[in-house]
Amino acid sequence: MTTHALDKSAALNQGVIIFAYLAILTALEFGLAVALPNPILLLLVALFKAGLVMYYYMHIYKLAQQDEVLPRNSYAYKTGSNRLGLWLFLLSDAFVFGALLATRFNLWGMTRPHLNQTLGLAVTTVLLVSSFFMNRAETSIAHGDRKGFLNATLITMILGIAFLVGVVGLEWQLAQLENVIVNKDVKGAVFYMMTGMHAFHVLTGVIFLFLVWRNGRRGAFSAERYWGVEAAAVYWHFVDVVWIFFYPALYLIGTVV
Amino acid sequence: MKQLYSIPLVRGLVWLVIGLAAGIAFVVGIRFALELPVMGRYLFTEHAWVFGGVVGTLAFLAKHGVMDGWFKVWKGEEEAEHHEDPEGWIKYLGPSLDHKVIGIQYTVTAIILFLVGGLFALIFRTELAFEGQQFLTPDQYNTMMSLHGMVMIVSILLGISGLINYLVPLLIGAPDMAFPRLNAFSYWISVPAAIWLLLSMPLGGVETGWTGYPPLSALPTKVGQQMFFLGVFVAGWSSILGALNLIVTVVRMRARGMTAFRMPIFVWSAIATSLIALTATQLIGLSFQMVMFQRLFGMGFFDPAKGGNPILFQHLFWFYSHPAVYVFILPGLGVVSELLPVFVRKPLFGYRWVAMSSLGIALVGFIVWAHHMFTSGMNEYLRVPFMYSTLLVAVPTGVKFFSWVATIWQGKIPSPMPTAFLFVVGSILVFLMGGLSGPPNAIVTTDLHLHDTYWIVGHFHNTFFGGFVFPFFAALYYWFPKATGRRLDERLGRWHFWLMASSFFVLSLGMMRVGLLGMRRRIFDYDPELGFQTTHIVMTVAAFLIALSVVIFFVNLVRSLRYGEAVIGNLWNSRSPEWQVPSPMPAHNYSAPLVVVGEPYDYGLPGSRYVDFAPAKVGD
Numbered sequence: 107m108t109t110h111a112l113d114k115s116a117a118l119n120q121g122v123i124i125f126a127y128l129a130i131l132t133a134l135e136f137g138l139a140v141a142l143p144n145p146i147l148l149l150l151v152a153l154f155k156a157g158l159v160m161y162y163y164m165h166i167y168k169l170a171q172q173d174e175v176l177p178r179n180s181y182a183y184k185t186g187s188n189r190l191g192l193w194l195f196l197l198s199d200a201f202v203f204g205a206l207l208a209t210r211f212n213l214w215g216m217t218r219p220h221l222n223q224t225l226g227l228a229v230t231t232v233l234l235v236s237s238f239f240m241n242r243a244e245t246s247i248a249h250g251d252r253k254g255f256l257n258a259t260l261i262t263m264i265l266g267i268a269f270l271v272g273v274v275g276l277e278w279q280l281a282q283l284e285n286v287i288v289n290k291d292v293k294g295a296v297f298y299m300m301t302g303m304h305a306f307h308v309l310t311g312v313i314f315l316f317l318v319w320r321n322g323r324r325g326a327f328s329a330e331r332y333w334g335v336e337a338a339a340v341y342w343h344f345v346d347v348v349w350i351f352f353y354p355a356l357y358l359i360g361t362v363v
Numbered sequence: 364m365k366q367l368y369s370i371p372l373v374r375g376l377v378w379l380v381i382g383l384a385a386g387i388a389f390v391v392g393i394r395f396a397l398e399l400p401v402m403g404r405y406l407f408t409e410h411a412w413v414f415g416g417v418v419g420t421l422a423f424l425a426k427h428g429v430m431d432g433w434f435k436v437w438k439g440e441e442e443a444e445h446h447e448d449p450e451g452w453i454k455y456l457g458p459s460l461d462h463k464v465i466g467i468q469y470t471v472t473a474i475i476l477f478l479v480g481g482l483f484a485l486i487f488r489t490e491l492a493f494e495g496q497q498f499l500t501p502d503q504y505n506t507m508m509s510l511h512g513m514v515m516i517v518s519i520l521l522g523i524s525g526l527i528n529y530l531v532p533l534l535i536g537a538p539d540m541a542f543p544r545l546n547a548f549s550y551w552i553s554v555p556a557a558i559w560l561l562l563s564m565p566l567g568g569v570e571t572g573w574t575g576y577p578p579l580s581a582l583p584t585k586v587g588q589q590m591f592f593l594g595v596f597v598a599g600w601s602s603i604l605g606a607l608n609l610i611v612t613v614v615r616m617r618a619r620g621m622t623a624f625r626m627p628i629f630v631w632s633a634i635a636t637s638l639i640a641l642t643a644t645q646l647i648g649l650s651f652q653m654v655m656f657q658r659l660f661g662m663g664f665f666d667p668a669k670g671g672n673p674i675l676f677q678h679l680f681w682f683y684s685h686p687a688v689y690v691f692i693l694p695g696l697g698v699v700s701e702l703l704p705v706f707v708r709k710p711l712f713g714y715r716w717v718a719m720s721s722l723g724i725a726l727v728g729f730i731v732w733a734h735h736m737f738t739s740g741m742n743e744y745l746r747v748p749f750m751y752s753t754l755l756v757a758v759p760t761g762v763k764f765f766s767w768v769a770t771i772w773q774g775k776i777p778s779p780m781p782t783a784f785l786f787v788v789g790s791i792l793v794f795l796m797g798g799l800s801g802p803p804n805a806i807v808t809t810d811l812h813l814h815d816t817y818w819i820v821g822h823f824h825n826t827f828f829g830g831f832v833f834p835f836f837a838a839l840y841y842w843f844p845k846a847t848g849r850r851l852d853e854r855l856g857r858w859h860f861w862l863m864a865s866s867f868f869v870l871s872l873g874m875m876r877v878g879l880l881g882m883r884r885r886i887f888d889y890d891p892e893l894g895f896q897t898t899h900i901v902m903t904v905a906a907f908l909i910a911l912s913v914v915i916f917f918v919n920l921v922r923s924l925r926y927g928e929a930v931i932g933n934l935w936n937s938r939s940p941e942w943q944v945p946s947p948m949p950a951h952n953y954s955a956p957l958v959v960v961g962e963p964y965d966y967g968l969p970g971s972r973y974v975d976f977a978p979a980k981v982g983d
Contacts, residue, residue: 178616187541187615194607194641201645205679209653209664212675289661292670299653299662321439 114249121245124162125238131155132234136227139358145216148354156347163241163343169193185333192337196344199307203348206300210355213292218360220284221297222277226357229272230349233308236265237346244339250329252322259319259335262342266312273305293363297356304352307345314338372456372554375427379555382422386415405566405586410659412566412586416593420555429458429551432544444543448950458551460543461950465550466529467846470839472550473522476557478913480514483507485910492903494891504887505570506563506587512573513560513591516687517598519831520640521553523694524605526838527633529846531609533941533948534627536618536957536974541611545604553601560594563587572885574680577665577673581657589658592651599648602690606637606644618940618974620959627939627963628717632697635721636690639728643683650679674741681732688823689728692794692830693721696763698838699790703767704964705937706784707774711964712766720766723759731756737807738814746807753805760798767791782856783935786837789864793871794829797822800875815885818878821871828867836860836916844934848947849927855919859912866908873902938963938973 112120135151138144160166168189176183239262246254278298287294318338321327327335367373390411394401403409424430435442448454448461455468487507490499499507528546532539540546563569567585575595580588613634617626654676656662663669665676704711711717733741733749777784800822803809813819836859844850877895878884889895933942940957941948958975965971 183615187611190614191542191545191607191611194610198603198607198641198645201642202649205646205649205682209675209679212678213664213670213672289663290669292663295657295662295664295669295671299656299664317437321437324439326439 114245114251117245117249118242120162121238121241124158124241125234127158128155128234128237129231131158132227132230135354135358139354143358143361145359148358152350152354155350159237159343159347159350163237164340164347166193181331181333185336188333188337189340192340196340199344200348202303203351206296206303207351207355210296210300213296214360216360217363218356218358219281219286219293219297220362221286221357222280222284223357225272225277225280226353229269229277230353232265232269232272233346233349236262236269237343239265240339240342244332244335247322247327247332247335248329252325252327255327255335256319256322259315259322259338263312263315263319266308266315266342270305270308270312273301277301300352300356304345304348307348311338311342311345314341370453370456371428371458375423375551375554378426379419379423379558382419383415385422386418387411389418390414403586404584409583409586409589413589413593413655413659416555416559416562416590420552420559420597423555424548424552427458427551429544429547431458432460445539445951458547460539460547462528462532462540462543462546463846463948465546466525466527468550469521469525469528469553471525472553472557473518473525476514476518476521479561480511480518481910481913483511483514485906487511488903488906490887491889492900494889494896496888499887501887502568502570505572505885506568508885509569509572509591510560510564513569513595514557515827516573516691517553517557517560517595519691519827520598520602522831522835523636523691524549524601526694526698526835527609527636528605530838530842530941531612531630531633532616533845533952534630534939535613535616535621536940536953536959537612537616538951538953540608541615542608545608549601549605549608552604553598556594556596556598556601558594559590559597563590563594566590574684575651575654576680577654577657577676578667581654581665583658589655592655596648596651596655599644602640603644606640609633609637610641618957618959622959624715624718625959625961625963626718627701628711628714628721629694629697629701631718632693632700632721635725636693638722639686639690639725643686643729645683646679647683647687650676650683653679674736674739677736677739677741678733681735682729685732685735686725686728688826689724691827693724695790695830695834696794697721698834699767699787700763701939702783702787702837702841703770704966705935705939706777706781706787707771708966709770709774710962710966710968712769712772713762714962714964716762717766720759720762723762724756727752727756727759734805734810737810750805750807754802757798757802764791764795764798779853781840781935782851782853782860783837783840785857785860785864786833786840789860790829790833790837792829793825793833793864793867796868796871797825797827797829800825813878815883816878817874817882817884820884821874821878824874825871828871833864836863841935843923844930845941845946845948847924847927848929848931849923850930850934851923851927852919855915855922859915859919862915863909863912866905866912870902870905870909873898873905877902938966940974943974943976 131151131154135148138147138151171186173183173186239258243255243258243262246252246258278301281297286297288298289295315338318334321334368377387407391401391407394408394410400408405412432442445460448459448464449457454464455471459465459468487499487504490497490504528540564587567587569575569587569591570585571580571588575588575592613626613630653662653664657664657666663671665671665673667673700711700717731749731753733745734753737746800818804813804819804822840851840856877898880895881893882889882895931945935942940953944953953976955976959973960975961972963973965973
């Protein structure tokens with residue numbers, strides 16, 4: 107069940123399969139939005155995607171691990187405490203994004219602005235692929251493969267920067283041409299607030315990854331001690347989960363006005 | 364000079380000012396380059412002040428020393444989670460990682476803010492004593508009234524953090540909180556928060572009341588409003604991170620044998636409080652941030668002219684701010700349930716029900732927010748469901764009252780009554796008034812009349828005094844010997860209690876009376892024809908008497924720190940683990956791990972035990 111129970115190639119393969127599922131579901135989501143734009147269906151697809159990421163990439167089940175027998179000052183027990191702390195932080199953060207979604211549905215209702223669909227799908231793909239490599243990085247270090255971990259972390263970081271360039275560098279400029287302007291009306295206000303808040307989290311994730319990558323190069327992590335990597339990975343996947351809901355809310359649900 | 368700078372707090376404040384100046388200079392430079400107006404009504408534009416505030420906060424945290432441990436970890440260096448504090452009072456100004464030091468830092472900061480907020484109250488209360496304008500301008504009145512609210516709220520949040528930080532690790536037999544560095548960070552981030560909150564005064568003040576509703580708060584007239592939002596936003600992070608730390612501590616650090624239903628009841632209420640603070644606080648942060656952005660960047664979230672919706676702000680705001688009142692009162696009610704059995708020498712009646720009632724209040728609290736909005740013009744079909752969900756809160760609250768009454772029933776009332784016990788009984792009575800004046804505001808038909816009157820002001824002052832202020836003082840009188848090894852003076856304590864309790868009843872009943880007669884809240888002046896001029900004078904006198912009782916408390920505090928009766932033993936004859944070891948508590952709490960072997964509140968049952976101190980194992 108857990109990553110540790112699998113040997114390395116099986117764990118990496120699992121990452122590939124989950125990525126394939128997520129890719130297919132994203133394609134399905136896009137197809138649904140074109141052919142059968144039902145918000146409930148889109149929500150179900152998003153929930154399913156988020157569930158996959160949270161279980162297979164973020165390993166939420168690790169929270170239930172029984173480690174009461176371990177000494178309180180051991181690395182493993184402290185990692186358990188850290189993990190709970192991180193998940194509580196994500197729960198707290200989820201309320202921000204939940205409130206932003208509530209704001210979007212309150213102010214936009216069942217409409218959405220005209221945005222560049224190709225670019226939207228492209229940045230979504232980039233983030234999804236980055237999540238795949240993030241999982242690969244964590245799996246690698248969990249099995250003691252430092253080189254694989256460093257390479258995958260570097261790729262994740264580059265994809266994260268690509269996502270930022272895509273959203274802030276391109277989409278924010280293109281949206282202005284579509285009359286989505288920050289201080290003109292709520293169309294602009296909500297769009298820039300949601301993408302901006304998410305991009306801010308991606309940026310902090312990239313910084314976090316950089317620290318992990320640099321410390322990893324100096325040999326800070328091993329198969330037994332890699333909480334820093336796990337934390338960066340769980341945080342990164344969380345940012346991906348947020349986008350799993352933000353993407354349909356911004357690009358797919360509602361009629362274009 | 365150099366010695367002064369070596370004090371972490373001073374160093375932090377110096378860098379806060381430098382950061383503020385640098386942030387302002389940066390924005391001024393950019394605006395100058397873009398040929399935008401550089402200067403504003405309050406010296407600089409809003410953008411400059413807000414950005415300066417953000418940079419100042421970060422500079423404070425970076426240079427104060429509270430983040431040094433993290434910086435080392437980020438650099439990949441090894442860093443111990445414990446370090447020795449310097450001797451003497453200087454440790455309270457530095458980034459100590461000891462939960463007891465942090466608890467005292469929180470408590471002292473809370474008391475300082477309590478004084479500031481109380482001073483504001485006295486000022487505008489005096490203005491209200493007589494109709495017509497006395498000595499405040501309407502703008503100054505609004506600022507005093509708004510900041511009284513928000514400063515007191517931040518004070519309460521820090522006060523409960525103080526209680527929780529100091530007590531919970533002791534009560535559960537842990538050496539410290541789960542994340543000591545995060546703990547220190549949560550405290551120190553509240554210092555810049557308080558500074559920004561108070562800086563709003565010279566920058567034009569705040570005119571919206573503590574709720575900061577747009578469209579009024581979105582009018583770009585006063586920079587003070589922005590600093591108010593910034594201060595609350597930063598203080599919110601203190602609350603969120605502290606709550607996170609507390610939950611992990613309780614889940615992961617309990618002594619062996621301490622199952623969920625053998626935890627002290629205060630720990631249950633701390634958990635309930637933290638669940639709210641952890642999650643809901645994000646929404647007040649976000650809603651204030653959105654108003655800030657509306658002012659800074661013209662984003663029209665709450666501006667009807669741009670398709671925005673002011674009611675949306677109220678939903679986001681109250682989603683936190685109603686549960687927040689349970690954040691304020693739950694630890695206080697926990698203190699009452701914790702202390703009562705000790706004083707009356709009887710088991711706490713219905714322990715499990717009381718534990719669950721805290722969680723019940725916290726969870727129901729998430730679905731009641733719109734009862735603040737019955738008159739706001741929100742969809743009418745929302746009214747009745749929110750009315751019923753609000754009335755539901757009375758059920759778990761009632762459970763607590765029954766438990767208290769049944770615990771006192773046939774108990775041994777101590778004689779003479781210690782001050783801590785007086786404050787416990789005072790909390791029950793005052794909170795009863797607060798509780799009973801609640802349902803009329805929850806019921807739509809009566810609330811339409813009571814909304815925004817002084818009745819509401821009377822109601823929530825009763826809940827906050829009964830749910831926080833009285834229990835807070837009870838806790839101070841009760842645990843002061845644990846923290847200092849000395850006891851607060853009982854004679855001054857009794858003066859403090861009787862003066863505060865009696866004047867508070869006069870004040871709050873006066874508030875309810877003028878409210879029912881038609882006095883609106885948040886107004887600067889009133890018509891003498893309404894017939895409550897005398898009541899206002901009486902209320903003002905009562906307010907000053909409360910202030911006098913607080914002065915007595917301070918005299919007591921300062922005197923007892925030096926001359927108080929030395930107490931190192933189990934002063935209250937309590938079963939709780941922290942009283943089984945000598946006061947004051949040593950740096951890493953219990954020298955030997957303790958084991959829980961029985962029920963926490965079996966007072967008066969012969970042969971029952973709660974904790975055992977296991978001999979320290981070799982190499983553990």
